Amino acid sequence: MSCEKAARDCPEAALFHMSVLQKRADFLKAARAKRIPCGSFMLQVRKRSAGEAQGIRVGFTCSKKVGNAVARNHAKRRLREIARLELPSLGQDGFDYVLIGRAEQTSGREFEKLRLDLRRGLAKAHGKSA
Secondary structure, three states, X not given: OOHHXXXXXXXXXHHOOOEXXXXXXXXXXXXXXXXXXXXXXXXXXXXXXXXXXXXXXXXXXXXXXXXXXXXHHHHHHHHHHHHHHHHHXXXXXXXXXXXXXXXXXXXXXXXXXXXXXXHHHHHHHOOOOO
């Protein structure tokens, strides 16, 4: 399959590349920013200063309260997927987003409701109605 055909057949989310937060300092900066409870997870939103980084950046974290390694990885995979699907259209350039998993709620919630939680959280973060 040619690259052009693959680009036509893939949804926008599959082609969107977002930077993933990996440095502790970036997570700490986001922790001091706005926190939005989203029901099944916590969303932290931080507007970056000029020249700090480009595009949308996103981070994921789940503490041991979420469960053992298997449960934490499952919760993070679900958070990664909703971010991949929703941030290209609802996220804003120049912002950092950190999604924090919650015990039992992140893994146990229906996937569509999890996506809706992120949509509502992003709308609240950017002052729009959901």
